[in-house]
Amino acid sequence: MDSYQEIIFKLKKYWSDRGCIIQEPYDLEVGAGTMCPETFLRVLGPNPYRVAYVQPSRRPADGRYGENPNRLYKHMQLQVVLKPSPNDVIEQYLGSLDAIGIDLKKHDIKFEEDNWESPTLGAWGVGWQVMLDGLEITQFTYFQQCGGIDLDLVPAELTYGLERLTAFLQVKDSVYDIEWAPGVSYRDVRFNDELQFSVYNFEMADVETLWKLFDLHEGEAARLLKLYDPKSLDKNRFPLLPTYEHVLHCSHLFNTLDARGAISVTERVAVIARVRKLAVGVAGAWMDQQHGSGVEAAEAAR
């Protein structure tokens, strides 16, 4: 039986063998691997790219104080982006399951329609949730738009839920019982994380402070976006990546406020629109800076 980390090694090796750069996790809090620049910005423009990375993904509202066997505040995704999507992308994906020891001839695999949309990123795609014996193990998406921009090359994004996949392989009913490394359980490694962040997110996070932080990050991102000049000769120096980090902070703060119950349904829509405006602005500016197109989007965002 492979340990959690062994499964990760094998998947990384598998995708490395298929031309993927193996990136390390983005060192900022994100809700999903999609939000990392390695996906959000790399899918833009005409350059082919293949990348795979494990991304710890934080969803404050999903925290359960470490008590629920299947739900986590922070879970690990293996994010694979193949741009453009190869014709045999599904066969390659199935091969990755084989690589971690799933004998598909003995299991039931189904591709059930599940289209993906991120209102905060101005991004959407079509695809499936991949079901293995009734368990959703992967989200498979053909990106169509990102940051409000139609994509030149259509990437396939594969997002594996690593805890679930491991629990399936190790036949465990609780993710906390997963063997992370020989003799070390997932609980040993992660329990305090889950407990303490649940307490913070649901009980102790100061709403006023979070809003203040949100406003500060939003303000900084907006300030920078205004300064970006598509006509500038040294625009390649312009710090769009740091700008985007402020957008990511906004997104995570929004999620925390939401978990804290501080955002009403109506406010939600408005706050999402504020974050999207910034994300779309960065995407447009990035297209201009890196690929010399998309200025209109950048201008609109200013």
Next chain:
Amino acid sequence: MSLPFLLEIGTEEIPDWMIEGACQQLTRLFTEISMFHRIGPGGTSQAGVANTWTKATPRRLALYSAYVIARQGDTEELIMGPPKSAGPGAANGFARKLGVSIDQLSTEVTPKGEYLSFLKKIPGRATRDILSEALPELILKIQWPKTMYWTGKSGQRFIRPIRWIVALLDNQVVRFEVAGVKSGNVTSGHRILGAPEIPVASENYEQKLLENYVILSPQEREKRIRAGIGSASDEGLLKTLVNLTEFPSVISGTFESEFLKLPAEVLVTVMRHHQKYFAIYENGQLTNRFLAVTNTDGDPDGLIRRGNERVLRARFNDAKFFWETDQKKKLVDRVADLAHVTFQAKLGSYLEKTGRIERIVHDELGGDHAAVRAAHLSKADLTTELVKEFTDLQGVVGGLYAREQGEPEEVWTAIYDHYKPASMEDSIPRHPAGQLVSIADKLDTLRGCFGIGLIPTGSKDPFALRRSAQGIVKILVEGELRLPIRKLLHNDTKLEDFVLDRVRYYFKDIRGFKYDEVNAILASGWDDLVDVQDRLVAIQAVRPTENFEPLAASFKRIQNILKQAQFTGDGGSIDASLLEPGPETDLYQEFQNVRNRAADQPYRPALESIASLRPKVDLFFDKVLVNAPDAKIRQNRLTLLHTLLAEFSTIADFSEIVTNT
């Protein structure tokens, strides 16, 4: 000569609910091109339909036609030239332009004189060439609810990437290319169990697929699933699974009996909606067994069963956790929390909505204590974890918690049922309290949304106002609630029109009354929908009797006469002394008799009585001139007709009845 034609569009997994529609379109599009290009079977189109089929799985749409002709028939075109009188120069020029010799020309006689002409023979093209051109367009013409591109920006669009195409005419490949995929004779089997590349011919296509674990026919897959599920029936789920698999097998699993302590509604929702399992009942009781449909050839090692059981256990554990956590705070204590749940930005929170529902139930609908209590608790479940997890169960969950918390049956069932009817096929709330809460909730939504201008247009109806209005209509009629609907709509004309549309739809499309009967009845008032129904039933029964339609025709005539005379009936009552003896007096007397008789009768005999006026009305129109020269007599006759019409229009406006006479 006719040839077999086979087309298979191989794709990545198509969403299950789109497959049937795509098949229908494929048939239609192929029929269109075979008619347009005249390549269908030479005989009747019936024969063509009988020998053409479309079948599909999630990964392929296939079309087969047994008889496509090899070559279009030749056609002729008559090309007109110059007048014959123009002389040999013009004739030579005409022949030269066509590239023929002058003796191949003929002469056409027209009203303008004789003209030179040429009968050009156009040889039919080979069907193979026609198909090569037409098929790419045919494939891309299939309409999908949501399409994607995958070959790059401005690439061709389809529901999911096309990965292979089989196109065989007489077992020779019809060559073309769509989205970079070249047609061929190679199909692909089941993703896991079949060979990835399988050369096929028209006659062995289905057999080869079957050998590679693909059952092409949805009917066959359905049969296979039905055989496995026995009496567990759920048509919607069955259809989903038929179109989610290429080789379905049914496996059975169990879960721990202790979960049966959870409400069956929650367990079934998890099984059906989240896991696509069939729940199993025995003597009306939910059991701890379920059936899952796999896309495999069985489950010899039991691995799939165990996997599914584990997933279900985890899901049930979640539900159990929510069920227990939610119970720590009673529904009644959750009502205040609704202040934080927004109903609609301008219409406030669910707490405010709750207050309005309570007031409507109490003040306007005359609800009793139980109904008001149910209204008070109706939305409290929106704050529970279970509803946040299983939104489909809103209302139901509240009802279940209310029962657990000791609310009387009338109250908890009212909460449980108050989102009903979910559709026109769904039943209405079982008890009056539930019916009133349901009406009040929907009424509040309608009034509120119309009040702030959120009025549905075309297909846009984000707040499902049509369904709300339709629900109110259904509950009022089927719950036999004699409530003044127009008053409840606050006599808002836009809202009245909107609801009247739903009333019409309900009686016409759901209940099957004829449209003109519905129009006739509604024109005589619709404030009490139970009464509308009674009148409709009566008119439907009386309509086939001999006097009815002719009388309706006469009423229409009366209405036209009054309209032409611009007579609106403000001229007082009938002066009996001005009536002419004979048909006019007879009609007047008969009218009074009928009026007296009909006044105390139920609708049906009343309508029969009114219909019995017909001979007198006919005779009146035969013998009496309404437009009498004497103004006083004319006025009196118009008054007689007007009174007659007004008197008998309280049940129905007969002039709305469409008659053949």
